[in-house]
Amino acid sequence: MPRPAARQHAPAASTSAPSSSVPSLVNVLHELRRVHAWARRIGVGALAGGSSAPVMDASELEEAKAKLQTACVQFGGLDRQNVAMKLLASSPTCEGILQLVVVALRLPLPVAGQAPEAGLRLDVGVNACNILTSLLLGTELPAEREGLARRLLRAQALHASAQQLASAAAALQGSAGAPSESLRTASVQLLTSSMCLVSALSSLAAAPCPGLRPDLITALDESHLLEHAARLLQIEGPACDIASSFAGAYQAFDAASRSSGVAPPAALRVVCGPCARHAAMALGLAALRQLEGGTAGGGGTAGGSGTVCGGGAAGGSRAGSGSGAGSGSGAAGGSGAGGRQRGGERQRGGERQRGGERQRGGERRRGGGRRQAAGPPGPSAPRPITILRLLVRVGLAVAASAGLPGGASALPQASRFAIATTVLGNVVCKLPWWRAGRGAWPQVTSDVWRMAAALLRSEVLGDVEDVAMRNLLGKAVEAMLGGSTRGECGGLDAPGWVLPTETPPAVAAALAGGALPFLERLLRRGGRAPLQLEAAIAERLADVTAIAMWQQALPLLAYGEPAQAAALVTSVTKLLRSTQAQALLGGALRPETGGVGVAVALKFLVSTSQSWSSDGPSPPALRRLALVLSLALPDWLTELSRVVRQAAAMELAAGSGVRRRRGRGTGGAAPEAGADLKEGPLLAAIRVLLSTCRVVQDARQVAAATSAAAAAATTAPHDGPESSASAASSEADGGNGDGDDGDGSGDGGFIWPPPGLAEAEVVGAALGLLQRRGPDPTAGSAGGLSLVRLITCRSAVCLATAQPEGVRALGAAGLALAWRPGAVRAAAGALRGESGHQEVAASMEALAARLEAWAGEDEGTDEGEGEGKAEGKGADEGEGEAEGVGEGKGGVEDGGAMQGAGGGPAAWSSGEGGNALLCSAAPLLVSPDEARRRLGLPPACANPACANLEGDGEAGLRLQRCARCGSAAYCCRECQRAHWRAGHKAECGGGSGGEGAGG
Ligand SMILES: [Zn+2]
Ligand SMILES: [Zn+2]
Structure with a gap:
């Protein structure tokens, strides 16, 4: 049951490969023991005491920044995140980091010409933020991580961050001329860290701590953090690393809010409201502007895209007011959570915004212009x-x-x-x-x-x-x-x-x-x-x-x-x-x-083994x-x-x-794939292979028998259908081969089984593998292994009935894939243990006895004679043996039922789902060449082993004819050479067109 949602996890904090000289995490954390004091002093210096009296001087800030950066790098990777969380959980340091983040998200942005301390304080804060993100992203101690997240939300950190981003956007747009580099750097850093924080919180709320979800949704809904972030993105332009952190946060939150089923309205407001538009803007317009060679202003591009962002302007008006940081939930409360979505109209304290026009105290916003082009979606959320x-x-x-x-x-x-x-x-x-x-x-x-x-x-x-x-x-x-x-x-x-x-x-x-x-x-x-x-x-x-x-x-x-x-x-x-x-x-x-x-x-x-239905008999x-x-x-x-x-x-x-092998690959399996994993690819391949063989075989025999009966009722029976219905499949080859027919004919020249199929050897292999693996204690009778066993046994019984001489030859040859009586008995024993398969079990026991008897006879005789017997006495003895198997314990009934009209194919497909599609398709099969022709694909390379995957499509392969005979055509020189060695040398007479690869 695949879900379309690509659940992308938050990008980890900007920590990459840990350095080669790894100080122990304990030491790294020890260096952070003063983080509480840093938080207090930065808070006092920057928030309470005004910007002029830094309590931490530049060198102290540099030191704190360096220590935090080291910690950031050291926390890279899941293992280290987990270890760090274990060491930090419920320690004062953890609380200190949290405080530092809370303070940092309220710091004013650096202003041009300011002392370096302002920028340094932000750096310290951003690093703290990244550490916190790492801690939240661990996989262990979910309760502690949830506690941390709750404290963060309770401290209104997201609200503060939203304010910070809003004032960054305002400052960037408000500054005359080019904004200062320090301001740009700071805004990028803040945006990235806050988005990583949102990603971390969201993934925490998605899986281990669903209890966190309501608070997170409320915080994002109230604070409009994503909206402000998206707005900043639009100003910043097509910087992909920012865009991806935004997209990561957006997706992670989206996934978290839907992880319990239907997302609550508040979450929808965050995801589908203005923010969705912002996402589109952020992801799309920036790229479009660049890709389509638009101007920096991009007015035309935005208008042309048909997606117009009014929500951004609304969010921006908060920022535009310049009140900036400090007014906590003002952005949320003031604009009203639902207000922006309603009817495209918004009123607030005399401020009126409608359509493409907006005025506020005579101030007209420059950046807003490109988002105000009137368009069909208007200020309401764009349709998905x-x-x-x-x-x-x-x-x-x-x-x-x-x-x-x-x-x-x-x-x-x-x-x-x-x-x-x-x-x-x-x-x-x-x-x-x-x-x-x-x-x-x-x-x-x-x-x-x-x-x-x-x-x-x-x-x-x-x-x-x-x-x-x-x-x-x-x-x-x-x-x-x-x-x-x-x-x-x-x-x-x-x-x-x-x-x-x-x-x-x-x-x-x-x-x-x-x-x-x-x-x-x-x-x-x-x-x-x-x-x-x-x-x-x-x-x-x-x-x-x-x-x-x-x-x-x-x-x-x-x-x-x-x-x-x-x-x-x-x-x-x-x-x-x-x-x-x-x-x-x-x-x-x-x-x-x-x-x-x-x-x-x-x-x-x-998938062809599933049942099907349609409005016609053969649609x-x-x-x-x-x-x-x-x-x-x-x-x-x-x-x-x-x-x-x-x-x-x-x-x-x-x-x-x-x-x-059994230990491998069992983790994290989707429920429906569990059976396949338990079988392993080899047994899965055997199961699918054998059941497909049998379904095709039986369905075609049934169809042939039916048409033969119909033909017999009217005229004398033809030779082909008769033989394929009654005798071993190897004879069917001869009967069906070269059926040169048009669309109307019953079997269309399809040869079954194909010459290289060697079904009996596959069955022998399966018996050997199943015997070795033994009963599967973890799977019930519906388990994958049981299914392989059942299908193998049914195939074995059918083959032994249809072509006993082939089976006998295989048993006598002492091959790895031989049918060994012990393996057959083991399979029978396992089937006995399951209800519903007693008949097949009995047939298998009879078969085992038969194989033992053959082995005894073959020992007594010369080996050459044994082979001669298998080849020479073919049909005659074959029939006798088949009866012998049946007499044992009702095997013929079983085998007969499977081949008989009506019951056969259904019996096969019942294991995998009712009236199988393949069962209905089997009688319609035609020869591969004929199919290729009717499907309109150009003739294939004459090399039957051609594995040329050049080009992007099979139809694109150009064939070149053999220069000597002109009838065989090849896709490449290698194929021609290979086919020449494989036998074309003999056929290539130089002109006898009749024998060529039928084209
Ligand atoms: Zn080829
Ligand atoms: Zn040739």
Whole structure:
């Protein structure tokens, strides 16, 4: 259940890597023992005694500042935050730091030509503020941290900070000429520290201390701190580090106020009122001004954006009055908490503001002018859609700026990154995905996809190394993917898929925004360059704990442009081809060995096991999806099988690997992913692989049997369907192969199973792994491990019935993936322990006996004879064995029921959800080449092992024909060379067009 909200935590105080010579925290804290005295003396000097009589002189202030700075640096990092909090909790030093912060937030701003002490006092205060932020951001001692936060709020610290920022804004705007540098520095520092403080308080209120929430909301609502901060931001211009601290605070508060469900009205006033407009202004306009090459004044830009900020002007009027610091809650009380939102009209003591015009004592504010352009939103809060449109514009502008080759308005990469992450984070928070299909929203949703596609390129953002940022970007895409289909097509949190004839609007919007090419590009680039941004995002999307994401992409395949859908699944195929077995070994899929392809394939396959409903018997969307699956299934399952068998062989050879792995990767799993984590990627892959194989197999047999029966009722039966219905699947190959047909034919030339599938070996691997792992004490019968076992056993019974000679050969060969009687018995025993699977357990016991008997016979005979028997006597003996298994303990009934019409596929899919989509799609499958042709994707590279991920899309690959035969075409020289060695040399006669790769 993915939530769109990217819960970004507050940026830590401006402390980075701790220095190499680390004095112990105890010493650092000891140096702060006089902090109480500092607070008192600074307070006396600056507040009570007037600015002329500093009680702390410059050298003392320098010393205090240095000690606090050291402490700031030393508190970097979570561990140290926690240790510091433990050492400080309930000590006088802690109280002293708090006092210092409270005092610092009331200090007057430095004035030009003033003694340096004023600036130093602020520096001391800012450092204290950062220390306090660090303490609040720890993870331990929540009660102590809450106490600290409460005392801070009770001291009206946020009110004081709001006043300080307001007077900073007033001073900056009021100063004739360029404001003094010390004033600018001070205002930036104050803004940054206060926003970090708000972030820290918000994250504290979000998780461990919800009791803090009401007080925090009240404080922000009353003080209008965010509003004043945003206003200062607009004056300061596009300084990204300030913008991000503001955005961090805004988001953290937003998340905290919604963390209990519905945000209270006061919180909405903070978030959706003028402050929201300010956020948009701060995040958007500054960037837009710069990006669109606007003038410094930016009047036109602001007007053109359609978002006009009246709230800022209102907040500013407090500051403009010059009363500044001291009047505590004046800003709040005076303007009235709700007053600004009401009807765009505000009255206060004869001061009147309406529309674009505002007068106050004859004073007309310069800066206000650019916010007063009359616009549709007027002074009321902008609609969320307006903010989003603005953000999208910003994002697109940022992306465009990267394309300018050294152009004058090109932003530096760091700025692009800062703006882009903020924009994306906010877009995901703001876009009401549940409405993505209604009203004016589809357009915006498309634009958001378009913007994300434009932004999320390494050309724009560079290589993102910061893990938190990678996660943020990945989450944004996750939310978009998840949001596009939720409520429209069903999905994970719904009982099943819905496949209406018309494309659901939210899906259409995502598709119009280029969702499919975007995803394909992410995957291709991620596969090509595993260290780049796209790989990081793809990796995040492939996270096993985020299982929902690619499943939500299934409707995109069903309703998308067919060629784009085909290209996407083909790119996944190529990722799978280069996947190494190691990807599956470990607690999580490993991206550096190609785990992304596995993850995406598995998630798509799992999503086809959900039930579905529609308004027609075989709706167009299902037919299109079947074409896409025709292209995907043979290759995906073949490659998955290869990776699984390799990984299983390594795992089985490695011995005690399983136990070692179990400890890993179990923390922090989403509830729905718990089962997968318990299984581990290898068993999860086996489960999905086997169940997909069986569903396709059974559904196609049922369909063939049904059509054969229908045909028999009218005319003489054809040869193809008959054989595939009655006999082993290996025979079905011959029967179905080369079915050269048009659209109408039943099986469309689809060959099942694909030649490299080796299902029996996968079953053998699973049996071995399950035996080793033993019963899972933590999981009930619904646990992931039980599901793997059940599916493995059912597959085993079916295979032993359908192709006993193959199973026997596998058992005799002494392979790592052989079916060992002991493993079969162990699985049977485990099934016996669970209710509801007694029949399968009995069949497995019979199978174990059978395997033992075979082993005995094979020992007695020559090995060559054993092989000959398996090959030669094929069908005849096969039937006999199948009956033998059945007679044992009712296995045939079980196996028969699964293959029989009606009961079979439902029996399979019931484990994973009703009338599976795949079950209905299976009879519609056609050959991959045919699917490719019908989907409109150009013919593939003739090298069957082609894993060329060059370019951003499969459709972009240009093929070159083999110069000799002219029939085979390749995407690159490597492919041609590889295929030549792999057999084209023999086929390439130089002109015999008939034999070429059918194109
Ligand atoms: Zn190729
Ligand atoms: Zn050739």
